[in-house]
Amino acid sequence: MTTTRQTTGSLLARALVCAMLGLALGCGPTAGGGTVTPGTSGGGGSDPDPQGATEGEGMGELHKRLDELVGRERSLRPAAASDGGKCEQLCDLATSICGVQEKLCDLADDHPDDDAYQGLCREARNECREAQDSCVRCVEANQNQSVAPP
């Protein structure tokens, strides 16, 4: 179980870093067709050097940024893994609570005039909602922590 969580957390962290690298490489101002001088081959010709004003320092800068991102990923990995495990537990609890709540409220439906049953059903619904909110909060906080600037 723990191994599965750690593996999942590690995969999550790697996926996040891949996404960040993808953004850096694919959407940054130094990449893409926007910086290629119109009318040229855009890197497809015989000259292997980058074209355009910002592409001149592209490879070096990208290497530097890659190193930074890899270092950042390494520093974030343990935190992301532990928070991922915590979120997994919170979300698993939410699923269980809401499953039992359904059983309890089905039972309460058979006792519509009994305040005790109705009260327990209401309490269970509230717990289910709070547990789901808690799961969502954890996942969102985990995502924000992973993409926040150092």
Next chain:
Amino acid sequence: MKIRGQFGFGWLVAMVLAACDPEAGDADATLSPPDARISLHQVRTGAPTREGLAFIGAVARIHGDADAAADLDTRAAALRRGLSLPVPANLPEAEVLRLELATRLSETMGQRPEGVAVALDLLEPMLVPENSLPLDRASARALVTLGDLAMTANDDALAAGSYARAIRVMSALRKELEQ
């Protein structure tokens, strides 16, 4: 004297009839309100001992035997063996391990209609609201199993109380995780 004797005989007949009514007990159970009280305690961890590790290993093997069992009877027999293992001193974790064994045995017995009452007899005393339960998923699972068995036995009050208590255990676990 004669009148009093006839009245006494009629009263006696009425009492016997009431006692023999098979639905009288169920009606009482259905009318009683659900008891959702819960008292929880933290699961302590004891210093590892050779006896403690041997017990934990034996319980793990019992679960393995139960997994491999070809039929319900063999599985139930394995789990009963687990519950009969002597618990070593200074092993607080044994409470959770025994609760898991009892829950699994109750689930196994409850798969047969004739086993539901026996399963309830096993699990209900371990989970009475007056007793404190370990703050662990095992308590929640045991309470859900008790609720399911009570549903099968048409004991709505016990089922509702058990489900509500299971939710309270899981809610306490959630709050502990959030801290």
